[in-house]
Amino acid sequence: MKKKLIIVGGGAAGFFTAINAAELNPDLEVVILEGSNKVLQKVKVSGGGRCNVTHACFIPKDLTEFYPRGKKELLGPFHKFMTGDTMEWFENRGVPLKIEDDNRIFPESNSSQTIIDCFLSKVKELGIQVVLSSRVDAIEKEGDSYTVLTSEKKYKAANVLIATGSNNKVFEIVKNLGHSIVKPVPSLFTFNILDDRLKDIPGISVPKASVKILNSKLAEQGPLLVTHWGLSGPGILKLSAWGALELADKNYQFQIEVNWLSKRTEEVLVFLKSQKKKNAKKQVILRSVFEDVSKRLWFKLVKAAQISETAQWAQLSNHQLENLANQLTKCSFKVNGKSTFKDEFVTAGGVDLKEINFKRFESKLHKNLFFAGEVLNIDAITGGFNFQNAWTSGWIVANSVGS
Numbered sequence: 001m002k003k004k005l006i007i008v009g010g011g012a013a014g015f016f017t018a019i020n021a022a023e024l025n026p027d028l029e030v031v032i033l034e035g036s037n038k039v040l041q042k043v044k045v046s047g048g049g050r051c052n053v054t055h056a057c058f059i060p061k062d063l064t065e066f067y068p069r070g071k072k073e074l075l076g077p078f079h080k081f082m083t084g085d086t087m088e089w090f091e092n093r094g095v096p097l098k099i100e101d102d103n104r105i106f107p108e109s110n111s112s113q114t115i116i117d118c119f120l121s122k123v124k125e126l127g128i129q130v131v132l133s134s135r136v137d138a139i140e141k142e143g144d145s146y147t148v149l150t151s152e153k154k155y156k157a158a159n160v161l162i163a164t165g166s167n168n169k170v171f172e173i174v175k176n177l178g179h180s181i182v183k184p185v186p187s188l189f190t191f192n193i194l195d196d197r198l199k200d201i202p203g204i205s206v207p208k209a210s211v212k213i214l215n216s217k218l219a220e221q222g223p224l225l226v227t228h229w230g231l232s233g234p235g236i237l238k239l240s241a242w243g244a245l246e247l248a249d250k251n252y253q254f255q256i257e258v259n260w261l262s263k264r265t266e267e268v269l270v271f272l273k274s275q276k277k278k279n280a281k282k283q284v285i286l287r288s289v290f291e292d293v294s295k296r297l298w299f300k301l302v303k304a305a306q307i308s309e310t311a312q313w314a315q316l317s318n319h320q321l322e323n324l325a326n327q328l329t330k331c332s333f334k335v336n337g338k339s340t341f342k343d344e345f346v347t348a349g350g351v352d353l354k355e356i357n358f359k360r361f362e363s364k365l366h367k368n369l370f371f372a373g374e375v376l377n378i379d380a381i382t383g384g385f386n387f388q389n390a391w392t393s394g395w396i397v398a399n400s401v402g403s
Helices: 012-024 041-049 060-064 071-080 083-092 112-126 168-176 234-242 244-249 265-278 295-304 318-329 385-402
Strands: 004-008 029-033 097-099 104-107 129-131 136-142 145-150 154-157 159-162 181-186 189-192 205-213 219-226 230-232 253-259 331-336 338-340 347-351 369-371
Touching: 004 012, 004 145, 004 154, 012 029, 012 112, 012 385, 029 154, 041 112, 060 071, 071 385, 083 097, 083 104, 083 385, 104 112, 136 168, 145 159, 159 385, 168 181, 168 347, 181 244, 189 234, 189 331, 205 234, 219 234, 230 234, 230 331, 234 244, 265 318, 295 318, 318 331, 369 385
Parallel strands: 004 029, 004 159, 029 129, 159 369
Antiparallel strands: 097 104, 136 145, 145 154, 181 347, 189 230, 189 338, 205 219, 205 253, 219 230, 253 331
16 A cells, blocks of 8 residues: 555645655655645745745754744754755755845745745645645544545545644644643734824834833843834844743733833933033934934934923933933833734644654654644744744654655
8 A cells, every 4th residue: 555644734844744755755645635725825925925934043052042932842853954954955946045134044036936836846746636625624543544534535644744833623633632732822923002102103113122021031132113003023023922921821911111222221311411412402302313213213202201392402401311311221111912923923832842752743642643833832933933943844754754
C-alpha cells in the first residue's frame, strides 16, 4: 500500500511540509485538506501584502529570544532548519529574497503572491492533491493508521499532520485524541486608546519610544505609530506578544506609560531649560525641539502640559517645563481594548508543548500524528518569526515522514 500523508490545513506550514515531503519521497501520496475555498490567505496578507518570509537572525540561540512561547522547544529544531536555510530554500525555487534595514526578509518582488505562486506551482508539479472547502469533522485512530473524516469523504493514511493554526474546531478534535490545549488568546494586537493627545494625528510615528505597562514588569522599546484607534507599531506589538496572557487576564483594560524619546526625564528637563534661554522670544508650540517628535505630536504634548498656544519660551515657569518633560517621557494613557494588527491574526495558546516530541514535531501520545506552525502553543513577535516557526516545523515533519 502506498504511503500517504494527510495534511489538515492549507496554510504556510501545511504547504511547506507537503512540498518538502513530496520532494524527499516521490512515492509518497500527499493530500492537503483546506476548510475554506482559498489557500494561503495568511501568507497573502502578511507583511502588508509583501510577506515577511523570515528574519536575518542567523544564530539559533539568538533567534529563540523572539518567541514568548516556544523559546526552549525551538532551539533544537532551529539547529536543523534555520533562517539561512529558509532563504536558500526559496531562492533555489526561483524566489529571490532581500534583507531590509530592520533585518526583516521579503521577496524581491515585494509581493506575497510570489510566495503563493511558488507553492502552487510546486504542488502542481509534484502531484500534491489540494481539496478546498473540506472541513475536518473528526480524526480517528485505527491501529497504525488514521481516518480523517470530512462532511464529503473519509481519508485513510498512516501519517497525519495538523497545521491549521488556531482553530477551535480542530482544537476539539485534538482534545478528543487525548491532547491538552492551552487556551488561545490574541498575541499580536494594537492598543485602543481614546485620548485628546492622540486625536486627529493618525499616521504620526516616533522611531525610538519606550513603553511600559504600569503595575507590571512588561516594557519594550521600538517605533510607535499613532492610529485612528490608539497606538500601534513594533514597540506596541512586542508588548502585546510578551504580555498576551497577562493582558488577556486584565481584559485589555490597563494603563501604559510612553516615553516618546527614550530619555531620562531629568535629562529632557535640562534640555528644555536650555531651550528656554536659546529660543526666549519664540513661541513654544510652533516648532518641536526634538527631531523624533513631529510638529503635530509636539503641538498635542505642549497643550497637554498646560502651555498656551501663544506662550513664548521665556514665559514658561519651571512647573510648565516639568509638565512638558513629563509629557515627553512619562506620558500616561488608559488602554481600553485591542484591535487585530492589520489582517494578521496570531495567537498564544494551542497544543501543549509538553506533549510534543520536537525532534520530529510528533505527538508523544500517537505515533505518526504531527503538528506544525501555530496550532502549537508557539508564537513570536512581529518580524518574520512566526513564519520561521512554520518553515522549521514543516521541514522537520517532512523529513520525519518523507525520508
